[in-house]
Amino acid sequence: MPTLKDVARHVGLSVTQVSRALNDHADVSAETKTRVRQGALEIGYRPNLAARTLKSGRSGSVAMIVPGRSETVEVELLMESVMGLSAEFSRRGLRFLLHVLGPGDDPVAALETLVHGGGIDGFVLTDPVLNDPRVASLTASGTPFVLHGRDRADAAYPFVDIDNRAVGHALASTLTTRGARRIALVGGPEDRPYTLFRREGIDAALATAGARLVADLPGPMTEARGRAAADSLPPDGIDGVIAGNMMLAAGLRAALPDIPLAVHDDRLFAFDPARLSGPLMRTEAPLDAAWAPLCDALVQAIDGEIPQVILPFQTHG
């Protein structure tokens, strides 16, 4: 494997000049640059990533840490993001490192090992909890990262997210403008910030309209739970239901054929909204629209910026 030294000998220059030529520095004559590049090509020079990383601190690799299989993890979402992100990073010539945690592993410890080990320029964080410890750790160590979502309302770090407060507001408003006053919410997991933010938007919209939230049932977003939730709703006088995603909505609709349904659609599952009968309003923000912005944001974060991207959502019905 030829090194800079070999190239230098081959073109009759110093290692310094060869390095500077290949990196397109200013104080190398144009003629020398082409000569060096030509020579490097001739002997098949490939820069040694480890040496470059050791010296410069930049490796061209980014990483993501994901939990292993477990009850509480939505594997579909995980895989969708891994595939989407990896593809986008590959397209940009960056290397994508995937670290899957074992059953008892601490995400923060894994993060710190990877950070100090070097060779990783930045991290993609997904699925935050409130005041996420990973955010704290990376912020403390000054490591670039981008978060898919937000772990608090006043985030000061790079993130890509939708406006979940606005989503909640929109969902609640579509129900109240159609006359609903006693509304049930069957939302997502309790400890997720987006559940909280949507709830805030819902509360605001309901207060404005003089409507009431008569039930709030957070939990996992499966069709089965949608059906179960429908059964445990107070039987009297609910005139609108807000669902966290389409799977929940499908379950709810099966049990409550005629009730007005407002639902957020992340398009995670290939689920045709037309399959749902009855009155339906939905906000739509495809999750897979986030991968490219996330990559761009991470690149910017590595360059020292603090990109904060709010992706749009659409309303239907």
Place this chain on the structure above:
Amino acid sequence: MPTLKDVARHVGLSVTQVSRALNDHADVSAETKTRVRQGALEIGYRPNLAARTLKSGRSGSVAMIVPGRSETVEVELLMESVMGLSAEFSRRGLRFLLHVLGPGDDPVAALETLVHGGGIDGFVLTDPVLNDPRVASLTASGTPFVLHGRDRADAAYPFVDIDNRAVGHALASTLTTRGARRIALVGGPEDRPYTLFRREGIDAALATAGARLVADLPGPMTEARGRAAADSLPPDGIDGVIAGNMMLAAGLRAALPDIPLAVHDDRLFAFDPARLSGPLMRTEAPLDAAWAPLCDALVQAIDGEIPQVILPFQTHG
């Protein structure tokens, strides 16, 4: 980010001894070793991978290239392997690089770019086709790799696989020993070596027993296709069916409630065999038993060996 030098200063030793202590070399007293390890822990030392790589020539990273989402890809399987392998490599302190191909990308080109760029010690290859071009490329460049499966009968490279010929033989034999003579095969994708190998085993077993294969329907292994295949079987006198996996078997059983079924179970889907009524025999080889052996095999391959692992399967019923 403390370095070896910091640890050395902290415990009052030389960098050399600290390095040797942490790497468990012989000429360090046991007492010193514990003292050093303690000190390293105290100041939060983490080895710098880039430096280690530069010195040793080993990066501690392995890579896997997977196709992106498409019709022909079994996402469940892909996801299962990515998660399983990544977790196993993480456990061994190796870094797992995932490269997801874009729609039109050539796997071999991606492979060669990664190999040429350096910084990757070895590759995991999965889902081979016959005479897989990736195998040819890596063999030609002398890059270590391990294949999950085999791309030909006389493989001379590192692999982890089951004996699919024996699987086919076992499946066919269980049917013939129960008197079946006119047997249909609803197998896996036509271009997959394991489909071919199983077919060979089936043919051998049937020849010995004087039985006949009256239908051979290769194709994707879904429940829907199982049902469809049942309809297109010759209507007269089939007394046994061999299915490529449990999903196919489920589809077949729905259409043919009483026929003896022999099926290979890779446990890819959490599918309880008890759910299938009627006469059922199966060979069982859980796919997720392969991840750890694959990792071990790749490590050995990187060390210059040629591990060839045949994982066992069980027969039930």
Place this chain on the structure above:
DNA sequence: CACCAAGACCGAAACGTTTCGGAAAGGTGA
């Protein structure tokens, strides 16, 4: 003609680790 800036180049140090070739201290046998 002295001076200086600009252009092109180079030596050497540094990044953090591993490892080679010793060296000091203490024990052993003669």
Place this chain on the structure above:
DNA sequence: TCACCTTTCCGAAACGTTTCGGTCTTGGTG
């Protein structure tokens, strides 16, 4: 006493790159 181990330690070099600070030309300027 001496030579000769063993045990435990250490200095320094090396891996391949980037970059700081310099040197040597050249040509223009007053």
